[in-house]
Amino acid sequence: MTPGFPGFAPEFPGVTLDRLQAWLPTIGRAAVVLVAVVVALVAVSRLLRWKAPRVHWYVFGFPLLRLRMRRSWRHLCLNAQLTGTDRPTTGQLGPLLVKGQPIMPVLPLLRRIRPRSFGATAVILLHPGQVPEPFVNAAEAMAHAWGVHAVRVDARLRGRVRLTILTADPLISEETEPATWQTGPSPEPAAVTSHPLDAIEATTPSAVPMDLAAKVGQREDGQRWVIDLVTFPHWLIAGATQSGKSTLINAAVAQWATRPVALVGIDCKGGMELAPHAPRLSALATDRAEAADILAALVAETQRRMGLCRQHGARNIWQLPPLVRPVPVVVIVDELAELYLVASRADKDEALRATTNLLRLAQLGAALGVHVIVAGQRVGSDFGPGVTALRAQLAGRICLRVNDEETVKMTLGDLYPDAVDAAQQIDPAVKGIAVTTADEAGWIRARSVYLSPEESAAVIAATAHLAPVLPGLTPPTA
Ligand SMILES: Nc1ncnc2c1ncn2[C@@H]1O[C@H](COP(=O)(O)OP(=O)(O)OP(=O)(O)O)[C@@H](O)[C@H]1O
Ligand SMILES: [Mg+2]
Numbered sequence: 001m002t003p004g005f006p007g008f009a010p011e012f013p014g015v016t017l018d019r020l021q022a023w024l025p026t027i028g029r030a031a032v033v034l035v036a037v038v039v040a041l042v043a044v045s046r047l048l049r050w051k052a053p054r055v056h057w058y059v060f061g062f063p064l065l066r067l068r069m070r071r072s073w074r075h076l077c078l079n080a081q082l083t084g085t086d087r088p089t090t091g092q093l094g095p096l097l098v099k100g101q102p103i104m105p106v107l108p109l110l111r112r113i114r115p116r117s118f119g120a121t122a123v124i125l126l127h128p129g130q131v132p133e134p135f136v137n138a139a140e141a142m143a144h145a146w147g148v149h150a151v152r153v154d155a156r157l158r159g160r161v162r163l164t165i166l167t168a169d170p171l172i173s174e175e176t177e178p179a180t181w182q183t184g185p186s187p188e189p190a191a192v193t194s195h196p197l198d199a200i201e202a203t204t205p206s207a208v209p210m211d212l213a214a215k216v217g218q219r220e221d222g223q224r225w226v227i228d229l230v231t232f233p234h235w236l237i238a239g240a241t242q243s244g245k246s247t248l249i250n251a252a253v254a255q256w257a258t259r260p261v262a263l264v265g266i267d268c269k270g271g272m273e274l275a276p277h278a279p280r281l282s283a284l285a286t287d288r289a290e291a292a293d294i295l296a297a298l299v300a301e302t303q304r305r306m307g308l309c310r311q312h313g314a315r316n317i318w319q320l321p322p323l324v325r326p327v328p329v330v331v332i333v334d335e336l337a338e339l340y341l342v343a344s345r346a347d348k349d350e351a352l353r354a355t356t357n358l359l360r361l362a363q364l365g366a367a368l369g370v371h372v373i374v375a376g377q378r379v380g381s382d383f384g385p386g387v388t389a390l391r392a393q394l395a396g397r398i399c400l401r402v403n404d405e406e407t408v409k410m411t412l413g414d415l416y417p418d419a420v421d422a423a424q425q426i427d428p429a430v431k432g433i434a435v436t437t438a439d440e441a442g443w444i445r446a447r448s449v450y451l452s453p454e455e456s457a458a459v460i461a462a463t464a465h466l467a468p469v470l471p472g473l474t475p476p477t478a
Helices: 015-051 054-078 135-137 139-147 245-256 277-278 290-312 347-366 385-393 403-412 417-424 455-465
Strands: 090-092 094-099 109-116 119-125 150-154 158-167 213-220 224-227 235-238 261-266 279-285 329-334 371-374 396-399 433-438 442-449
Touching: 015 054, 054 119, 054 139, 119 433, 135 213, 139 150, 139 158, 139 329, 139 347, 213 245, 224 442, 235 245, 235 403, 245 277, 245 329, 245 371, 245 442, 245 455, 261 277, 261 290, 277 279, 277 403, 279 290, 290 329, 290 347, 290 371, 329 347, 396 403, 403 417, 417 433, 417 442
Parallel strands: 235 371, 235 396, 261 279, 261 329, 329 371
Antiparallel strands: 090 094, 109 119, 119 158, 150 158, 213 224, 213 442, 396 433, 433 442
């Protein structure tokens, strides 16, 4: 009998030196095959990553990410205090009632990890008694644990939180879409959120608002960035000089210009920013005195529209008969500070007149088809009490890179406190990146599309004939 292989004998009595020698070629062949398979997989992965990054993501990247998420979930929950418990945390010890940490914590369930073009989405099911806040705070920890660019936590659902996992910063790594998509009119009408009460409130079938959605760029979740005046009637855009305010406004104007919409410019920097749009504008103010007059005329126009609605029993202009329905008006203010700043007594009266009328437009305009887009380098309480009242009316917020914390807080802090950090981290080297209101996601990062002055001028020239004449206002080219 062949003696047993000494090292293996106790554990594997059947394994002998002879047998091992007989298996060696097979083991060798298996090792070669294994190495060949690994090398081939690495080569295919590299090639796919280079030639077809999206396919690479679905075939290799996502399965690895899911594995990493599952493996690290327990540690992550324990370290970031995301666990719950199904036992009481107080108990009786002799005559004492003691409170302690559960020794058998229960992990929240990580479910529905799905691949997306930008990364992945997942849902966390909360245990009774858990609230979403610790999950929002743990977003950074999740990004580190899973080795991804960022994790966004949407905490607005009941009993669960939704994760959007971004593998890279799409606003920097991907090219912004070509400008052509956003110069033509929108192919479909805006989706109108349906609500059971809508059926009662809409008195006529034509009460559907016009499509006022301007596609202005790309969001970090891969969707288009849209400034939709139906969802949010008025917008505040804050951004330091050269951060991309005018570029963003140009992209939006290029979209609205192709539709039956009156555009009004208030540019107290002498018209430098909005003058290129003059042929398509229904009015343009280049200093504060003109701004005060134009805003007063617009307030008068909203009052006329109110009378019209009263007369027809309508609650907004979209419920008016088409023949009497006025066109929507978009008032664009570039550099808010110029309206508020005062150096003399005469300035004070003029500023008060301009800013009071702007506030009235924002308060009254939404249902009457008058929308306000206000842009500024700084927004601060030092502008006066009127600025906070104005901000309260501007539900749509966009914060590009800014230089001071107060402006970020004024722009985002009241509605999205957790977006303040994200806005402060905007890279100054990359223009046009902003933190913005997103209807279904709360807030999101996005980057505007860049329209060259020539492309912008071409759209304005092609649409100049669409500029409506508004009562009490003179078009700038007249
Ligand atoms: N989305 C973008 N993509 C690429 N470049 C951009 C983008 N947005 C802005 N830029 C670049 O940044 C420059 C400054 O942008 P813009 O004029 O819009 O800034 P601004 O905030 O209006 O500045 P200011 O307050 O001085 O008027 C532009 O000339 C353009 O080159
Ligand atoms: Mg500008």
